[in-house]
Amino acid sequence: MLCRLGGRGLRQLSALQLGAWGPQRAPTPAGGTKRSALPLRAVGSVSAVSPGGAGGWYEALATSAPVRGAEELLLGAHTATGLPWWGSILLTTLALRGSVTLPLAAYQHYILAKVENLQPEIKNIARHLNQEVAVRANQLGWSKRVARLTYLKNMRRLVSELYVRDNCHPFKATVLVWIQLPMWIFMSVALRNFSTGAAHAQGFSVQEQLATGGVLWFPDLTALDSTWILPVSLGVINLLIVEIFALQKIGMSRFQTYMTYFLRAVSVLMIPVAATVPSSIVLYWLCSSFMGLSQNLLLRSPRFRQLCRIPLTKGDSDTPYKDLFAAFYSKFISRK
DSSP, rough: OOOOHHHHHHHHOOOOOOOGGGOOSSSOTTTTTOOOOOOGGOOOOOOOOTTSSSHHHHHHHSSSSHHHHHHHHHHHHHHHHHOHHHHHHHHHHHHHHIIIIIIHHHHHHHHHHHHHHHHHHHHHHHHHHHHHHHHHHHTOOOOOOHHHHHHHHHHHHHHHHHHHHHHHOOOGGHHHHHHHHHHHHHHHHHHHHHOOOOOOOOOOOOHHHHHHHBBBOOOOOTTTTOHHHHHHHHHHHHHHHHHHHTTTSSOOOOOOOHHHHHHHHHHHHHHHHHTSSHHHHHHHHHHHHHHHHHEEEEEEEEHHHHHOOOOTTTTTOOOOHHHHHHHHHHHHHHHO
């Protein structure tokens, strides 16, 4: 027997519902004079428009309200904590990833778990629906094309009703991407604005503060990392994220396989890209990716998933980290 929804959908089919388908900014103001020093909190947007008002899409992005908000967030964190700029970037990244993307990632897993648990019910409905369509096609003399279209239309409707019933439409799982990607872009552009030097704070430009705000082998956050340690580390962490995703998927579809290869290529491509931008931006990218890796591992924990009320699924394991290590060892180390 089908669930109540499936039975209702098939009764509608019996009533012949089936037939009803029928370049960088200028660092000085317009006058060409040097800007006066301002208190840090009084600094507005550091992305002043060039004298001619030109600049194209990037200039519009660099001077947009979200980027100004990111600048203010970074300046506020730097002022409130008194940390050097590398510490302020690290702390801000941890705060954003922990307070914004971690809850959204948990919500994404919650939705995907509910969708996964619906799959047996969906398969059951599909089997009975296929039988009903075959009966109606024989009775009414439908062609194979008409029968196929009728099946697809009603299957979409019934599955949509299931998603509504359990409040788990897969599109809701994409909210993480729509928030995380713009945030990543706005923070990156804000740091680039700082690194080009257009604002003054406490008698020193933000660019000058970044130039002495680094640590270890990258003391100058406005310069490129000539050692390539930051870019390579970024690429390695991104590849780890992709491989963890691939290892937890058994029997990936062709689309998932292609996406895995694409993400691997992007991870490798990010290495030379990161080598061409200021170290402040690469440091943010590295911190963000490290937090992403940590969140992916955390969301595999049965206790944390239970804390987030993520439903149990057939594929859940009581020893996820042990299984992950075994899969990694089997794929990359023990190859026989």
